[in-house]
Amino acid sequence: MEDIVLDVPVDGSFQLEEQFLNKNLRNAFYLILAPPTCMVQKSYTMAWPNGAWTAIPWDSLIADSEDPSTPMFAHTDTSWDWESGTAESWVDATGTVAASTAFANTGTYSLKWTQGTSTSIASPIIPSVSPGMPMSATAWLYAPVALTAGIQFLFYNSSDVIVGSGFSGPQLALTANTWTQVQVQTDVAPATTDHARTRVFQPTASAGRVLYIDTVVASLFTNSTRVNIGTAGWYELSAVVPVNFTVVPNTLTLAFRVNGDSVNGIYAGDCAECATTTNTKSTSFCTMIQLAAGDYVELVVRHSHTASVTSTAAFNCPRLTVRRVRGA
Numbered sequence: 001m002e003d004i005v006l007d008v009p010v011d012g013s014f015q016l017e018e019q020f021l022n023k024n025l026r027n028a029f030y031l032i033l034a035p036p037t038c039m040v041q042k043s044y045t046m047a048w049p050n051g052a053w054t055a056i057p058w059d060s061l062i063a064d065s066e067d068p069s070t071p072m073f074a075h076t077d078t079s080w081d082w083e084s085g086t087a088e089s090w091v092d093a094t095g096t097v098a099a100s101t102a103f104a105n106t107g108t109y110s111l112k113w114t115q116g117t118s119t120s121i122a123s124p125i126i127p128s129v130s131p132g133m134p135m136s137a138t139a140w141l142y143a144p145v146a147l148t149a150g151i152q153f154l155f156y157n158s159s160d161v162i163v164g165s166g167f168s169g170p171q172l173a174l175t176a177n178t179w180t181q182v183q184v185q186t187d188v189a190p191a192t193t194d195h196a197r198t199r200v201f202q203p204t205a206s207a208g209r210v211l212y213i214d215t216v217v218a219s220l221f222t223n224s225t226r227v228n229i230g231t232a233g234w235y236e237l238s239a240v241v242p243v244n245f246t247v248v249p250n251t252l253t254l255a256f257r258v259n260g261d262s263v264n265g266i267y268a269g270d271c272a273e274c275a276t277t278t279n280t281k282s283t284s285f286c287t288m289i290q291l292a293a294g295d296y297v298e299l300v301v302r303h304s305h306t307a308s309v310t311s312t313a314a315f316n317c318p319r320l321t322v323r324r325v326r327g328a
Helices: 018-033
Strands: 038-041 060-064 075-080 096-100 110-114 120-122 134-142 147-156 172-174 180-188 195-201 210-221 233-245 250-258 266-274 280-291 296-303 309-311 319-327
Touching (some): 134 147, 147 210, 172 180, 195 210, 233 266
Antiparallel strands (some): 038 060, 075 210, 110 210, 120 195, 147 172, 233 280, 233 319, 250 296
């Protein structure tokens, strides 16, 4: 968004200053028009030690980047692009799979899936999946005819038995002869998960139907406190933390910590204070921080006295929202 530049008024006297417009109105429009780039929350209670800044670990990922192929929440990726010229161990028990040069979204190869009687094609095992781990996946799909398809996770226990049913992302109507990206974001691995696979699926089987698949990426969110910054700029960070003070007197302070630096990377904000009676209070903090590509941000808390302070699950909090509002 460009700066607002005022025309020179007829009488030569400005009623509004450009500085006011650009610092107030323009930045307000940024907040209205720019969606949350990343939003995470915690849905169960936790206790924090006193005296030191402690990062909140997140267990729910609500939004994660305007571009699902570049997630902000700390992650490791397993990907398949078939540029080796092989099927890379993707399987369909009743159909056929093979690397193909007929169509490709990137590079030279994609995976050609010729459907049999089954409705899905599965990836090899995704390594290092553990219970409670949030996950997301994306894939590019191409069909010579219009059809509906999607991507999903399957979670398995140590006996290679599916834990419950598959967790499905939205099914998309694919336009014929057009590459379309599908995604599932975000599943959380169930309690007994030992490993997982992702798979591309269609609602109904049609023997001989062809679908091309390219650049499948499965992301495992491996550091539950960090939000990674991929694009330099000014970011609005906001947080809400309700707390249950079990020992008083006590004071809880919120802060955003950049790159794990508790000395120079701390942006401290509001406090919730409890003087004489134990009760539940809520505090929030919102600020703007200039961040470089490659930085990471955590929401950290600290309370003043030796006590156990436990978050509450009410209103889906604590919650952290990160939003890019201006360029560097």
